[in-house]
Amino acid sequence: MTPRSPRRGRAAVRDDATAAGRPAPRAAGTVNGTVTGTAAAGAPAGDGPVLEAEHVTRTFGETVALRDVSLAVQPGELVGLLGPNGAGKTTLLSLATGLRKPDSGTVRLFGGDPRSATSRVRLGTTPQETGLPPTLTVGEVVDFIAGHYPDPMPRAELLGRFGLADLARRQTGALSGGQKRRLAVALAVVGRPRLVVLDEPTTGLDVEGRHVLWEALREYHASGATVVVTSHYLEEIEALAQRVVVIGGGTVLADDSLAAVLARVQVRRVTFQLTTPAADVVVLDRLPGVRDVSRDGDRVHLLAADADALVRTLVTGGVDFRGLEIRGASLEEAFLALTAESPAAAGAATSEEMAR
Amino acid sequence: MTTTPDQHTRPAGAAEPVAAPSARAALPPVANLRLALLHARYQFLETIRVPIAVIGNMxxxxxxxxxxxxxxxxxxxxxxxxxxxxxxxxxxxVMSTCLFTYGAGVSEDRQQPFDPFLRTLPAGAGPRMAGRVANGAAFALLGLLPLALIGWLFTDASVPGARLAVSVLVIAAVALPFLLLGMAIGYSLSSKAALPVVQVVLFPLAFAGGLFMPPEAFPGWLDSLSTALPSRAGRDLLVQALTGSEAPATSLPVLVAWGVLFAALAVWAYRRDEGRRFR
Known part of the structure:
Protein backbone atom coordinates (compact mmCIF):
# COMPACT_ATOMS: atom_id res chain seq x y z
CA MET A 1 0.00 0.00 0.00
CA THR A 2 1.43 3.31 -1.02
CA PRO A 3 0.21 6.30 0.93
CA ARG A 4 -0.70 9.15 -1.34
CA SER A 5 -0.28 12.81 -0.81
CA PRO A 6 -3.26 14.35 0.97
CA ARG A 7 -3.35 17.26 -1.48
CA ARG A 8 -4.75 15.85 -4.65
CA GLY A 9 -6.82 16.94 -7.53
CA ARG A 10 -10.43 16.11 -7.91
CA ALA A 11 -9.91 13.31 -10.40
CA ALA A 12 -7.79 11.35 -7.97
CA VAL A 13 -10.40 11.66 -5.28
CA ARG A 14 -13.10 10.48 -7.61
CA ASP A 15 -10.99 7.43 -8.30
CA ASP A 16 -11.07 6.60 -4.62
CA ALA A 17 -14.79 6.85 -4.49
CA THR A 18 -15.18 4.39 -7.32
CA ALA A 19 -12.32 2.20 -6.17
CA ALA A 20 -14.13 1.82 -2.88
CA GLY A 21 -16.63 -0.24 -4.82
CA ARG A 22 -14.39 -3.19 -4.23
CA PRO A 23 -15.76 -5.54 -1.59
CA ALA A 24 -13.34 -4.13 0.93
CA PRO A 25 -13.65 -4.73 4.66
CA ARG A 26 -14.46 -1.58 6.51
CA ALA A 27 -11.66 -1.49 9.03
CA ALA A 28 -9.30 1.46 8.89
CA GLY A 29 -6.23 0.98 6.82
CA THR A 30 -7.75 -1.47 4.40
CA VAL A 31 -10.30 0.47 2.45
CA ASN A 32 -7.70 2.07 0.23
CA GLY A 33 -4.28 3.65 0.23
CA THR A 34 -5.41 7.08 1.22
CA VAL A 35 -7.18 5.98 4.32
CA THR A 36 -4.30 3.81 5.41
CA GLY A 37 -1.77 6.61 5.45
CA THR A 38 -3.90 9.35 6.82
CA ALA A 39 -5.74 7.38 9.42
CA ALA A 40 -2.38 6.52 10.93
CA ALA A 41 -1.35 10.15 10.83
CA GLY A 42 -4.53 11.28 12.54
CA ALA A 43 -4.49 8.48 15.09
CA PRO A 44 -7.48 9.69 17.11
CA ALA A 45 -7.86 8.05 20.48
CA GLY A 46 -6.06 4.84 19.72
CA ASP A 47 -7.31 2.58 16.97
CA GLY A 48 -10.94 2.32 18.00
CA PRO A 49 -13.85 3.63 15.98
CA VAL A 50 -14.28 7.37 15.71
CA LEU A 51 -17.96 6.98 16.23
CA GLU A 52 -19.79 4.00 17.58
CA ALA A 53 -23.44 3.27 18.26
CA GLU A 54 -24.44 0.07 20.01
CA HIS A 55 -28.04 -1.10 20.10
CA VAL A 56 -29.29 2.44 20.15
CA THR A 57 -33.00 3.10 20.46
CA ARG A 58 -34.57 6.51 20.58
CA THR A 59 -38.25 7.35 20.62
CA PHE A 60 -40.16 10.60 20.50
CA GLY A 61 -43.46 9.99 22.19
CA GLU A 62 -45.15 7.33 20.08
CA THR A 63 -42.67 7.53 17.22
CA VAL A 64 -39.68 5.22 17.22
CA ALA A 65 -36.97 7.25 15.47
CA LEU A 66 -34.24 4.63 15.89
CA ARG A 67 -34.73 0.97 16.70
CA ASP A 68 -31.73 -1.00 17.98
CA VAL A 69 -29.22 0.60 15.63
CA SER A 70 -25.58 -0.47 15.75
CA LEU A 71 -22.98 1.25 13.63
CA ALA A 72 -19.24 1.91 13.84
CA VAL A 73 -17.31 4.45 11.82
CA GLN A 74 -13.58 3.89 11.59
CA PRO A 75 -10.93 6.62 11.28
CA GLY A 76 -10.56 7.93 7.74
CA GLU A 77 -13.86 6.64 6.41
CA LEU A 78 -16.16 8.70 4.22
CA VAL A 79 -19.59 7.44 5.12
CA GLY A 80 -22.86 8.43 3.54
CA LEU A 81 -26.07 8.03 5.54
CA LEU A 82 -28.79 7.62 2.97
CA GLY A 83 -32.47 7.42 3.62
CA PRO A 84 -35.80 9.09 2.96
CA ASN A 85 -36.94 12.01 5.09
CA GLY A 86 -37.94 10.86 8.54
CA ALA A 87 -35.82 7.72 8.33
CA GLY A 88 -33.89 8.52 11.49
CA LYS A 89 -30.71 9.98 9.97
CA THR A 90 -30.92 13.28 11.79
CA THR A 91 -31.81 11.59 15.06
CA LEU A 92 -28.76 9.36 14.74
CA LEU A 93 -26.54 12.37 14.13
CA SER A 94 -28.03 14.29 17.02
CA LEU A 95 -27.08 11.39 19.29
CA ALA A 96 -23.57 11.32 17.83
CA THR A 97 -23.06 15.04 18.36
CA GLY A 98 -24.34 15.05 21.93
CA LEU A 99 -27.55 16.97 21.30
CA ARG A 100 -29.71 14.13 22.53
CA LYS A 101 -29.42 11.04 24.66
CA PRO A 102 -30.44 7.59 23.46
CA ASP A 103 -33.30 5.95 25.36
CA SER A 104 -31.23 2.78 25.47
CA GLY A 105 -27.92 1.63 24.06
CA THR A 106 -24.67 3.58 23.99
CA VAL A 107 -23.14 6.11 21.64
CA ARG A 108 -19.41 6.80 21.79
CA LEU A 109 -17.55 9.63 20.11
CA PHE A 110 -13.77 9.09 20.08
CA GLY A 111 -14.41 6.54 22.77
CA GLY A 112 -16.14 9.05 25.07
CA ASP A 113 -19.62 10.32 25.81
CA PRO A 114 -20.69 12.73 23.04
CA ARG A 115 -22.49 14.77 25.65
CA SER A 116 -19.25 15.74 27.34
CA ALA A 117 -17.58 18.78 25.80
CA THR A 118 -14.10 17.21 25.74
CA SER A 119 -15.33 14.40 23.48
CA ARG A 120 -16.41 17.02 20.98
CA VAL A 121 -13.07 18.83 20.64
CA ARG A 122 -12.31 16.85 17.49
CA LEU A 123 -15.84 16.95 16.11
CA GLY A 124 -17.10 19.40 13.51
CA THR A 125 -20.76 19.89 12.67
CA THR A 126 -22.81 22.35 10.74
CA PRO A 127 -26.10 24.13 11.46
CA GLN A 128 -28.80 22.15 9.66
CA GLU A 129 -30.60 25.14 8.25
CA THR A 130 -28.93 28.33 7.19
CA GLY A 131 -29.38 29.61 10.73
CA LEU A 132 -26.52 32.00 11.23
CA PRO A 133 -26.69 35.03 13.54
CA PRO A 134 -27.75 37.63 10.95
CA THR A 135 -26.13 40.63 12.60
CA LEU A 136 -22.64 39.15 12.87
CA THR A 137 -20.24 39.37 9.95
CA VAL A 138 -18.84 36.30 8.23
CA GLY A 139 -15.45 36.93 9.81
CA GLU A 140 -16.95 37.30 13.27
CA VAL A 141 -18.93 34.07 13.03
CA VAL A 142 -15.81 32.23 11.88
CA ASP A 143 -13.72 33.70 14.71
CA PHE A 144 -16.42 32.90 17.23
CA ILE A 145 -16.61 29.24 16.29
CA ALA A 146 -12.82 29.01 15.79
CA GLY A 147 -12.38 30.22 19.36
CA HIS A 148 -13.73 26.90 20.62
CA TYR A 149 -10.87 24.85 19.19
CA PRO A 150 -7.25 24.50 20.22
CA ASP A 151 -5.76 24.91 16.75
CA PRO A 152 -8.28 26.41 14.35
CA MET A 153 -7.70 27.10 10.68
CA PRO A 154 -6.76 30.73 10.00
CA ARG A 155 -9.78 32.71 8.89
CA ALA A 156 -8.36 33.63 5.47
CA GLU A 157 -7.44 30.05 4.64
CA LEU A 158 -10.86 28.76 5.59
CA LEU A 159 -12.79 31.41 3.69
CA GLY A 160 -10.54 30.86 0.67
CA ARG A 161 -11.25 27.14 0.65
CA PHE A 162 -14.97 27.74 0.55
CA GLY A 163 -14.91 30.62 -1.90
CA LEU A 164 -15.92 33.19 0.71
CA ALA A 165 -12.68 35.20 0.84
CA ASP A 166 -14.27 38.48 -0.28
CA LEU A 167 -17.17 38.25 2.13
CA ALA A 168 -15.40 38.37 5.50
CA ARG A 169 -16.84 41.78 6.37
CA ARG A 170 -20.36 41.09 5.14
CA GLN A 171 -23.11 40.46 7.72
CA THR A 172 -24.37 36.90 7.37
CA GLY A 173 -27.92 38.18 6.97
CA ALA A 174 -26.84 39.72 3.66
CA LEU A 175 -25.43 36.50 2.19
CA SER A 176 -27.16 34.53 -0.53
CA GLY A 177 -28.54 31.10 0.29
CA GLY A 178 -25.59 29.37 -1.33
CA GLN A 179 -23.07 31.53 0.49
CA LYS A 180 -24.76 30.86 3.82
CA ARG A 181 -24.67 27.14 3.13
CA ARG A 182 -20.97 27.27 2.27
CA LEU A 183 -20.23 29.27 5.40
CA ALA A 184 -22.20 26.76 7.46
CA VAL A 185 -20.10 23.89 6.12
CA ALA A 186 -16.92 25.92 6.55
CA LEU A 187 -17.82 26.25 10.24
CA ALA A 188 -17.78 22.46 10.47
CA VAL A 189 -14.09 22.29 9.57
CA VAL A 190 -12.76 25.49 11.12
CA GLY A 191 -11.50 23.60 14.18
CA ARG A 192 -9.65 21.05 12.03
CA PRO A 193 -11.87 18.27 13.38
CA ARG A 194 -10.97 14.62 12.97
CA LEU A 195 -14.64 13.80 12.42
CA VAL A 196 -16.94 15.97 10.36
CA VAL A 197 -20.65 15.27 10.60
CA LEU A 198 -22.83 16.96 8.03
CA ASP A 199 -26.58 16.77 7.94
CA GLU A 200 -27.91 17.45 4.44
CA PRO A 201 -25.05 19.80 3.62
CA THR A 202 -26.19 20.92 0.19
CA THR A 203 -29.95 21.20 0.60
CA GLY A 204 -31.21 24.14 -1.41
CA LEU A 205 -28.00 24.66 -3.37
CA ASP A 206 -27.71 24.97 -7.12
CA VAL A 207 -25.58 22.52 -9.08
CA GLU A 208 -22.48 24.67 -9.01
CA GLY A 209 -22.71 25.39 -5.31
CA ARG A 210 -23.12 21.71 -4.68
CA HIS A 211 -19.98 20.86 -6.60
CA VAL A 212 -17.94 23.49 -4.77
CA LEU A 213 -19.03 22.01 -1.46
CA TRP A 214 -18.44 18.42 -2.48
CA GLU A 215 -14.98 19.33 -3.69
CA ALA A 216 -14.17 21.04 -0.41
CA LEU A 217 -15.41 18.04 1.56
CA ARG A 218 -13.46 15.55 -0.53
CA GLU A 219 -10.38 17.67 -0.08
CA TYR A 220 -10.89 17.77 3.65
CA HIS A 221 -11.40 14.04 3.80
CA ALA A 222 -8.27 13.51 1.72
CA SER A 223 -6.33 15.38 4.37
CA GLY A 224 -7.07 12.54 6.75
CA ALA A 225 -10.38 13.32 8.44
CA THR A 226 -13.37 11.05 8.86
CA VAL A 227 -16.53 12.37 7.24
CA VAL A 228 -20.13 11.32 7.85
CA VAL A 229 -22.70 12.94 5.61
CA THR A 230 -26.45 12.45 5.40
CA SER A 231 -28.53 13.01 2.34
CA HIS A 232 -31.70 11.94 0.72
CA TYR A 233 -30.15 12.54 -2.68
CA LEU A 234 -28.57 9.48 -4.19
CA GLU A 235 -26.48 11.76 -6.40
CA GLU A 236 -24.90 13.43 -3.40
CA ILE A 237 -24.02 10.15 -1.74
CA GLU A 238 -22.59 8.89 -5.04
CA ALA A 239 -20.39 11.94 -5.31
CA LEU A 240 -19.09 11.80 -1.75
CA ALA A 241 -19.33 8.49 0.02
CA GLN A 242 -17.15 5.41 -0.05
CA ARG A 243 -19.25 3.47 2.37
CA VAL A 244 -23.01 3.83 2.41
CA VAL A 245 -25.38 3.13 5.26
CA VAL A 246 -29.01 3.05 4.24
CA ILE A 247 -31.41 3.93 7.03
CA GLY A 248 -35.13 3.51 6.81
CA GLY A 249 -37.84 3.27 9.42
CA GLY A 250 -35.30 3.69 12.20
CA THR A 251 -33.15 0.70 11.29
CA VAL A 252 -30.06 0.06 9.20
CA LEU A 253 -31.28 -1.48 5.95
CA ALA A 254 -27.93 -1.84 4.25
CA ASP A 255 -24.34 -1.05 5.12
CA ASP A 256 -21.83 -1.63 2.37
CA SER A 257 -19.51 -0.08 -0.15
CA LEU A 258 -20.95 2.57 -2.44
CA ALA A 259 -21.03 0.31 -5.50
CA ALA A 260 -22.73 -2.51 -3.64
CA VAL A 261 -25.44 -0.27 -2.27
CA LEU A 262 -25.91 1.42 -5.62
CA ALA A 263 -26.47 -1.96 -7.21
CA ARG A 264 -29.19 -2.65 -4.68
CA VAL A 265 -30.81 0.73 -4.76
CA GLN A 266 -30.74 1.34 -8.50
CA VAL A 267 -33.74 -0.77 -9.34
CA ARG A 268 -36.10 -0.23 -12.24
CA ARG A 269 -39.81 -0.03 -12.10
CA VAL A 270 -41.46 -2.17 -14.74
CA THR A 271 -45.19 -1.72 -15.28
CA PHE A 272 -47.50 -3.59 -17.64
CA GLN A 273 -51.01 -4.88 -18.07
CA LEU A 274 -51.74 -8.59 -17.92
CA THR A 275 -54.38 -9.90 -20.26
CA THR A 276 -54.57 -13.31 -18.57
CA PRO A 277 -54.87 -12.48 -14.88
CA ALA A 278 -55.17 -16.10 -13.77
CA ALA A 279 -51.66 -17.09 -14.75
CA ASP A 280 -49.82 -14.15 -13.25
CA VAL A 281 -49.07 -15.09 -9.67
CA VAL A 282 -46.90 -18.08 -10.45
CA VAL A 283 -45.22 -16.40 -13.37
CA LEU A 284 -44.39 -13.17 -11.54
CA ASP A 285 -42.84 -15.01 -8.66
CA ARG A 286 -40.47 -16.82 -10.98
CA LEU A 287 -39.27 -13.72 -12.79
CA PRO A 288 -35.55 -13.03 -12.28
CA GLY A 289 -34.37 -10.22 -10.02
CA VAL A 290 -37.80 -9.05 -8.93
CA ARG A 291 -37.63 -7.24 -5.60
CA ASP A 292 -41.21 -6.23 -5.16
CA VAL A 293 -44.54 -6.94 -6.78
CA SER A 294 -47.56 -4.73 -6.44
CA ARG A 295 -50.85 -4.67 -8.32
CA ASP A 296 -53.23 -1.93 -9.19
CA GLY A 297 -56.27 -3.43 -10.92
CA ASP A 298 -54.93 -5.36 -13.86
CA ARG A 299 -51.73 -3.32 -13.92
CA VAL A 300 -48.68 -4.95 -12.39
CA HIS A 301 -45.76 -2.99 -10.95
CA LEU A 302 -42.46 -4.77 -10.52
CA LEU A 303 -39.26 -3.48 -8.96
CA ALA A 304 -36.41 -5.23 -10.71
CA ALA A 305 -32.63 -5.04 -10.53
CA ASP A 306 -32.24 -5.87 -14.23
CA ALA A 307 -35.14 -4.64 -16.34
CA ASP A 308 -33.62 -5.96 -19.56
CA ALA A 309 -33.39 -9.51 -18.29
CA LEU A 310 -36.87 -9.23 -16.86
CA VAL A 311 -38.39 -8.13 -20.17
CA ARG A 312 -36.54 -10.84 -22.06
CA THR A 313 -37.97 -13.43 -19.71
CA LEU A 314 -41.44 -11.97 -20.09
CA VAL A 315 -41.18 -12.23 -23.87
CA THR A 316 -39.61 -15.68 -24.08
CA GLY A 317 -41.89 -16.95 -21.32
CA GLY A 318 -44.87 -16.05 -23.44
CA VAL A 319 -46.45 -13.76 -20.89
CA ASP A 320 -49.22 -11.87 -22.57
CA PHE A 321 -48.54 -8.28 -21.50
CA ARG A 322 -49.57 -4.93 -22.85
CA GLY A 323 -48.63 -1.29 -22.22
CA LEU A 324 -45.09 -1.96 -21.01
CA GLU A 325 -43.42 0.94 -19.18
CA ILE A 326 -39.95 1.01 -17.69
CA ARG A 327 -38.50 3.80 -15.63
CA GLY A 328 -35.91 4.30 -12.93
CA ALA A 329 -37.33 3.68 -9.50
CA SER A 330 -37.36 6.59 -7.06
CA LEU A 331 -35.21 6.34 -3.97
CA GLU A 332 -38.32 5.78 -1.90
CA GLU A 333 -39.28 2.81 -4.07
CA ALA A 334 -35.77 1.47 -3.88
CA PHE A 335 -35.81 1.76 -0.10
CA LEU A 336 -39.12 -0.03 -0.09
CA ALA A 337 -37.49 -2.90 -1.90
CA LEU A 338 -34.75 -2.92 0.71
CA THR A 339 -37.21 -2.84 3.58
CA ALA A 340 -38.87 -5.96 2.24
CA GLU A 341 -35.79 -7.95 3.23
CA SER A 342 -34.22 -8.18 6.65
CA PRO A 343 -31.14 -5.99 7.10
CA ALA A 344 -28.85 -8.96 7.69
CA ALA A 345 -30.04 -10.77 4.60
CA ALA A 346 -29.66 -7.60 2.60
CA GLY A 347 -26.05 -7.27 3.69
CA ALA A 348 -25.23 -10.86 2.85
CA ALA A 349 -26.92 -10.66 -0.52
CA THR A 350 -24.98 -7.59 -1.46
CA SER A 351 -21.68 -9.16 -0.58
CA GLU A 352 -22.50 -12.11 -2.82
CA GLU A 353 -23.45 -9.83 -5.63
CA MET A 354 -20.21 -8.01 -5.21
CA ALA A 355 -18.16 -11.18 -5.15
CA ARG A 356 -19.41 -12.23 -8.53
CA MET B 1 2.34 0.87 7.75
CA THR B 2 4.46 3.90 7.12
CA THR B 3 3.45 7.46 6.61
CA THR B 4 5.23 10.13 4.69
CA PRO B 5 5.88 13.40 6.48
CA ASP B 6 3.54 15.39 4.29
CA GLN B 7 0.65 13.48 5.70
CA HIS B 8 1.36 15.04 9.03
CA THR B 9 0.26 18.43 7.79
CA ARG B 10 -2.55 20.39 9.38
CA PRO B 11 -5.00 17.85 10.74
CA ALA B 12 -2.39 15.70 12.42
CA GLY B 13 -0.97 18.71 14.21
CA ALA B 14 -4.45 19.73 15.21
CA ALA B 15 -5.06 16.50 17.02
CA GLU B 16 -2.03 16.72 19.24
CA PRO B 17 -2.90 19.36 21.84
CA VAL B 18 -6.09 17.52 22.63
CA ALA B 19 -4.82 13.99 22.31
CA ALA B 20 -6.95 11.33 23.92
CA PRO B 21 -9.06 13.20 26.45
CA SER B 22 -10.69 10.90 28.92
CA ALA B 23 -14.37 10.36 28.49
CA ARG B 24 -15.59 12.29 31.49
CA ALA B 25 -12.87 14.89 31.90
CA ALA B 26 -14.21 18.41 32.30
CA LEU B 27 -12.68 21.31 30.44
CA PRO B 28 -9.99 23.07 32.48
CA PRO B 29 -11.30 26.17 34.29
CA VAL B 30 -9.09 28.50 32.23
CA ALA B 31 -10.58 27.11 29.03
CA ASN B 32 -14.06 27.62 30.44
CA LEU B 33 -13.30 31.21 31.40
CA ARG B 34 -11.89 31.90 27.94
CA LEU B 35 -14.97 30.36 26.32
CA ALA B 36 -17.27 32.36 28.57
CA LEU B 37 -15.55 35.57 27.47
CA LEU B 38 -15.78 34.46 23.87
CA HIS B 39 -19.52 33.87 24.15
CA ALA B 40 -20.01 37.10 26.05
CA ARG B 41 -18.16 39.05 23.37
CA TYR B 42 -20.16 37.73 20.44
CA GLN B 43 -23.48 37.94 22.23
CA PHE B 44 -22.64 41.55 23.02
CA LEU B 45 -21.83 42.21 19.37
CA GLU B 46 -25.05 40.56 18.26
CA THR B 47 -27.09 42.71 20.63
CA ILE B 48 -25.51 46.08 19.88
CA ARG B 49 -25.93 45.53 16.15
CA VAL B 50 -29.59 46.23 16.82
CA PRO B 51 -29.10 49.54 18.67
CA ILE B 52 -32.78 50.22 19.20
CA ALA B 53 -32.98 47.26 21.59
CA VAL B 54 -30.23 48.80 23.71
CA ILE B 55 -31.60 52.33 23.52
CA GLY B 56 -35.13 51.23 24.40
CA ASN B 57 -33.75 49.48 27.41
CA MET B 58 -31.94 52.63 28.55
CA VAL B 94 -32.46 45.75 36.23
CA MET B 95 -35.55 43.60 36.60
CA SER B 96 -36.78 44.45 33.14
CA THR B 97 -33.37 43.80 31.55
CA CYS B 98 -33.16 40.43 33.26
CA LEU B 99 -36.65 39.33 32.30
CA PHE B 100 -36.36 40.51 28.71
CA THR B 101 -32.80 39.36 28.09
CA TYR B 102 -33.21 35.97 29.67
CA GLY B 103 -36.92 35.39 29.18
CA ALA B 104 -37.67 36.68 25.72
CA GLY B 105 -34.04 36.49 24.53
CA VAL B 106 -33.33 32.92 25.57
CA SER B 107 -36.54 31.58 24.12
CA GLU B 108 -35.86 33.41 20.86
CA ASP B 109 -32.35 31.98 20.68
CA ARG B 110 -33.67 28.49 21.27
CA GLN B 111 -35.69 28.76 18.10
CA GLN B 112 -32.68 29.62 15.98
CA PRO B 113 -31.08 26.63 14.27
CA PHE B 114 -27.76 28.14 15.32
CA ASP B 115 -28.44 27.22 18.94
CA PRO B 116 -28.32 23.42 18.60
CA PHE B 117 -25.24 23.90 16.44
CA LEU B 118 -23.53 25.80 19.24
CA ARG B 119 -24.36 22.95 21.58
CA THR B 120 -22.30 20.57 19.43
CA LEU B 121 -19.20 22.72 19.92
CA PRO B 122 -16.66 21.62 22.53
CA ALA B 123 -18.11 23.84 25.22
CA GLY B 124 -20.61 22.87 27.86
CA ALA B 125 -23.70 24.87 28.72
CA GLY B 126 -21.60 26.84 31.25
CA PRO B 127 -19.72 29.26 28.96
CA ARG B 128 -22.82 30.16 26.97
CA MET B 129 -24.77 30.74 30.15
CA ALA B 130 -21.91 32.75 31.67
CA GLY B 131 -21.76 34.83 28.51
CA ARG B 132 -25.45 35.53 28.82
CA VAL B 133 -25.12 36.56 32.44
CA ALA B 134 -22.22 38.88 31.66
CA ASN B 135 -24.21 40.47 28.86
CA GLY B 136 -27.31 40.89 30.95
CA ALA B 137 -25.20 42.58 33.62
CA ALA B 138 -23.52 44.86 31.08
CA PHE B 139 -26.81 45.98 29.56
CA ALA B 140 -28.44 46.38 32.94
CA LEU B 141 -25.64 48.72 33.99
CA LEU B 142 -25.99 50.60 30.71
CA GLY B 143 -29.67 51.03 31.48
CA LEU B 144 -28.81 52.53 34.87
CA LEU B 145 -26.47 55.20 33.54
CA PRO B 146 -29.03 57.66 32.11
CA LEU B 147 -31.18 57.16 35.19
CA ALA B 148 -28.32 58.00 37.52
CA LEU B 149 -27.38 60.96 35.34
CA ILE B 150 -30.88 62.44 35.48
CA GLY B 151 -31.06 61.89 39.21
CA TRP B 152 -27.75 63.65 39.67
CA LEU B 153 -28.49 66.59 37.35
CA PHE B 154 -32.16 67.29 38.00
CA THR B 155 -32.85 66.22 41.57
CA ASP B 156 -31.14 66.44 44.93
CA ALA B 157 -30.40 62.73 44.91
CA SER B 158 -26.89 62.11 46.14
CA VAL B 159 -24.91 59.02 47.04
CA PRO B 160 -21.48 59.11 48.64
CA GLY B 161 -18.78 57.17 46.80
CA ALA B 162 -18.55 54.29 49.29
CA ARG B 163 -22.33 53.77 49.26
CA LEU B 164 -22.31 53.83 45.47
CA ALA B 165 -19.76 51.05 45.32
CA VAL B 166 -21.78 48.92 47.73
CA SER B 167 -24.97 49.71 45.80
CA VAL B 168 -23.52 48.41 42.56
CA LEU B 169 -22.78 45.11 44.29
CA VAL B 170 -26.27 45.04 45.79
CA ILE B 171 -27.81 45.66 42.36
CA ALA B 172 -25.90 42.72 40.95
CA ALA B 173 -27.09 40.52 43.83
CA VAL B 174 -30.76 41.53 43.67
CA ALA B 175 -30.71 41.03 39.90
CA LEU B 176 -29.89 37.35 40.33
CA PRO B 177 -33.38 36.01 41.23
CA PHE B 178 -34.87 37.86 38.24
CA LEU B 179 -32.20 36.52 35.97
CA LEU B 180 -33.17 33.02 37.08
CA LEU B 181 -36.87 33.77 36.64
CA GLY B 182 -36.09 35.03 33.12
CA MET B 183 -34.25 31.81 32.33
CA ALA B 184 -37.08 29.70 33.70
CA ILE B 185 -39.45 31.51 31.34
CA GLY B 186 -37.03 31.49 28.42
CA TYR B 187 -36.29 27.79 28.62
CA SER B 188 -39.86 26.66 29.14
CA LEU B 189 -41.81 28.77 26.65
CA SER B 190 -41.70 29.50 22.95
CA SER B 191 -40.74 33.05 22.06
CA LYS B 192 -44.29 33.93 21.12
CA ALA B 193 -45.44 32.94 24.58
CA ALA B 194 -42.40 34.22 26.46
CA LEU B 195 -42.80 37.87 25.49
CA PRO B 196 -46.33 38.35 26.86
CA VAL B 197 -45.51 36.27 29.92
CA VAL B 198 -42.52 38.49 30.65
CA GLN B 199 -44.69 41.59 30.38
CA VAL B 200 -47.43 40.11 32.54
CA VAL B 201 -44.89 39.20 35.19
CA LEU B 202 -42.84 42.38 34.99
CA PHE B 203 -45.40 45.15 35.44
CA PRO B 204 -47.48 43.80 38.34
CA LEU B 205 -44.31 42.79 40.15
CA ALA B 206 -42.85 46.23 39.57
CA PHE B 207 -45.94 48.07 40.69
CA ALA B 208 -46.68 45.92 43.73
CA GLY B 209 -43.01 45.96 44.62
CA GLY B 210 -43.04 49.72 44.96
CA LEU B 211 -40.85 50.44 41.98
CA PHE B 212 -43.13 53.05 40.42
CA MET B 213 -44.77 54.42 43.54
CA PRO B 214 -42.99 54.36 46.91
CA PRO B 215 -44.40 51.72 49.30
CA GLU B 216 -45.03 54.46 51.87
CA ALA B 217 -47.94 55.51 49.66
CA PHE B 218 -49.43 51.99 49.65
CA PRO B 219 -52.53 51.05 51.65
CA GLY B 220 -51.73 48.74 54.57
CA TRP B 221 -52.81 45.47 52.93
CA LEU B 222 -50.80 46.14 49.78
CA ASP B 223 -47.78 47.08 51.83
CA SER B 224 -47.82 43.80 53.75
CA LEU B 225 -48.42 41.79 50.58
CA SER B 226 -45.66 43.75 48.92
CA THR B 227 -43.01 42.78 51.48
CA ALA B 228 -43.39 39.14 50.42
CA LEU B 229 -42.50 39.97 46.80
CA PRO B 230 -39.01 39.67 45.36
CA SER B 231 -39.27 43.04 43.67
CA ARG B 232 -40.07 44.77 46.97
CA ALA B 233 -37.33 42.91 48.81
CA GLY B 234 -34.81 43.84 46.15
CA ARG B 235 -35.98 47.44 46.16
CA ASP B 236 -35.71 47.74 49.94
CA LEU B 237 -32.20 46.29 49.98
CA LEU B 238 -31.10 48.59 47.20
CA VAL B 239 -32.64 51.69 48.81
CA GLN B 240 -30.95 50.74 52.07
CA ALA B 241 -27.61 50.54 50.31
CA LEU B 242 -28.16 53.89 48.62
CA THR B 243 -29.69 55.96 51.42
CA GLY B 244 -29.03 54.04 54.61
CA SER B 245 -32.75 53.81 55.51
CA GLU B 246 -33.31 50.43 57.13
CA ALA B 247 -34.84 47.66 55.03
CA PRO B 248 -37.26 45.30 56.84
CA ALA B 249 -35.53 42.27 58.38
CA THR B 250 -37.56 40.02 56.08
CA SER B 251 -36.11 41.49 52.87
CA LEU B 252 -33.04 39.29 52.57
CA PRO B 253 -34.75 35.97 53.46
CA VAL B 254 -37.65 36.79 51.10
CA LEU B 255 -35.28 37.54 48.25
CA VAL B 256 -33.20 34.41 48.90
CA ALA B 257 -36.32 32.22 49.06
CA TRP B 258 -37.57 33.52 45.71
CA GLY B 259 -34.06 33.10 44.33
CA VAL B 260 -34.00 29.43 45.34
CA LEU B 261 -37.43 28.85 43.85
CA PHE B 262 -36.53 30.55 40.56
CA ALA B 263 -33.23 28.65 40.40
CA ALA B 264 -35.08 25.36 40.77
CA LEU B 265 -37.53 26.40 38.06
CA ALA B 266 -34.72 27.49 35.74
CA VAL B 267 -32.82 24.23 36.19
CA TRP B 268 -36.00 22.23 35.67
CA ALA B 269 -36.88 24.16 32.51
CA TYR B 270 -33.35 23.85 31.14
CA ARG B 271 -33.21 20.10 31.69
CA ARG B 272 -36.66 19.51 30.29
CA ASP B 273 -35.82 21.64 27.29
CA GLU B 274 -32.81 19.46 26.36
CA GLY B 275 -34.92 16.51 25.53
CA ARG B 276 -37.99 18.04 24.03
CA ARG B 277 -36.85 20.99 22.01
CA PHE B 278 -36.21 18.89 18.93
CA ARG B 279 -39.43 17.00 18.79
Missing part, protein backbone atom coordinates in the same frame (compact mmCIF):
# COMPACT_ATOMS: atom_id res chain seq x y z
CA UNK B 59 -34.78 54.97 27.75
CA UNK B 60 -37.74 53.68 29.71
CA UNK B 61 -36.43 54.06 33.29
CA UNK B 62 -34.84 57.38 32.36
CA UNK B 63 -38.09 58.70 30.96
CA UNK B 64 -40.03 57.48 33.98
CA UNK B 65 -37.55 59.34 36.17
CA UNK B 66 -37.84 62.48 34.08
CA UNK B 67 -41.62 62.58 33.94
CA UNK B 68 -42.70 61.21 37.31
CA UNK B 69 -39.94 62.09 39.75
CA UNK B 70 -38.26 65.27 38.52
CA UNK B 71 -41.49 67.35 38.35
CA UNK B 72 -42.52 66.43 41.92
CA UNK B 73 -40.83 69.14 43.92
CA UNK B 74 -41.34 67.37 47.29
CA UNK B 75 -39.50 64.29 46.05
CA UNK B 76 -36.93 65.91 43.79
CA UNK B 77 -35.72 68.35 46.42
CA UNK B 78 -35.58 65.77 49.21
CA UNK B 79 -32.21 64.03 48.98
CA UNK B 80 -33.37 60.80 50.65
CA UNK B 81 -36.64 60.52 48.69
CA UNK B 82 -34.97 61.43 45.40
CA UNK B 83 -32.23 58.88 45.94
CA UNK B 84 -34.80 56.25 46.87
CA UNK B 85 -36.68 57.07 43.65
CA UNK B 86 -33.51 56.53 41.64
CA UNK B 87 -33.06 53.22 43.48
CA UNK B 88 -36.62 52.13 42.74
CA UNK B 89 -36.41 52.85 39.05
CA UNK B 90 -32.94 51.34 38.98
CA UNK B 91 -34.43 48.18 40.43
CA UNK B 92 -37.05 48.29 37.69
CA UNK B 93 -34.41 48.73 34.99
Missing amino acids: LFPALAMFFFVVPQESVASNPVAATAAVGQLGMFA
